[in-house]
Amino acid sequence: MSVEMNQQRGPIVAEGLVREFGEIRAVDGVDLEVAGGEVFGFLGPNGAGKSTTVRILTTLLRPTGGRASVAGFDVVDDAALVRASIGVALQDASIDPLMTGRELLHLQATLYGIGRRAGRERSNELLERVGLTEAADRLVGGYSGGMRRRLDLALALMHEPSVLFLDEPTTGLDPMSRVNLWDEVRRLNSELGTTVFLTTQYLEEADELAHRVAIIDAGRIVREGAPATLKAQVGLPTLLVDVDPGAEDRARSAMATIGEPRPTRAGRVAIGLFEGASSAADAVRALDAAGIAIHYMELNTPTLDDVFAEATGRRLEGADASADVTTGESGS
Ligand SMILES: Nc1ncnc2c1ncn2[C@@H]1O[C@H](COP(=O)(O)OP(=O)(O)O)[C@@H](O)[C@H]1O
């Protein structure tokens, strides 16, 4: 086995990773490195290559080019060692609706060679962790979408993996269940130090949850970094202030050291804040000192959607998330 690879590097490393399906290059030269204990967000629209990347990293699919290591093991040469180190909750995971949550956890324990008694204890712990203790003995077929995703998470955590892969863990969930799952992921990351690789097509999810984000489009990573850094690179936050008609020039000069003027309509002044959102207060003080009345104020900070738009020329926001069920085999 080739354990020499990447021992000193992060728990997830991909180098020039490629996966072709006939004519389609689903993954087109992906380089990434995830640090230990990090929540890494893989953000992109439908068909971008997220699931294909996850399937390669979790040893379910062979790359046609490049290489990757997870937990220090090569995903092709040392697939069994990779599998022993990771937990996986896949997008299209099917779980038997005629079993209870507890039964499925016991089965998972058996699959991982955990003894009966230890398996029961571990199941109780995990049910508690994901808030399914009450529902443990009900058939999974009757679970809500959010409960099923939390069960998926518990199943993926059975063997205490150091690296966890979640493929679109909240797609199709209502906002409340989504927030619950975010809390769960945050908690296990901070309490257990688990490294989390999660894919999503939701901007807020990447923004809220991920320490670092890679934006993938058509098989290629187009941006990578901390959400705040990526957003700051797109541009300065814009402060809009409505003032008395005729006072615009005075307002602009009062704020000249705080931000650069941006085009806008009459009665309104727009400036790009040099020092970021926190200097909005300085702008208010400057206007007040100049005796200019403020009628309305708005602060627009760049979002990850602006980052995506700047990188690809398209918007991610409003892209149809419900089309998700068709990914995978469409081949178009
Ligand atoms: N088994 C497959 N056979 C042929 N094409 C596939 C297969 N799996 C994925 N693809 C194609 O690869 C591209 C990336 O798919 P996928 O990784 O599922 O994207 P995502 O998870 O970002 O929605 C899509 O064009 C998809 O149709």
Ligand SMILES: [Mg+2]
């Ligand atoms: Mg997918």
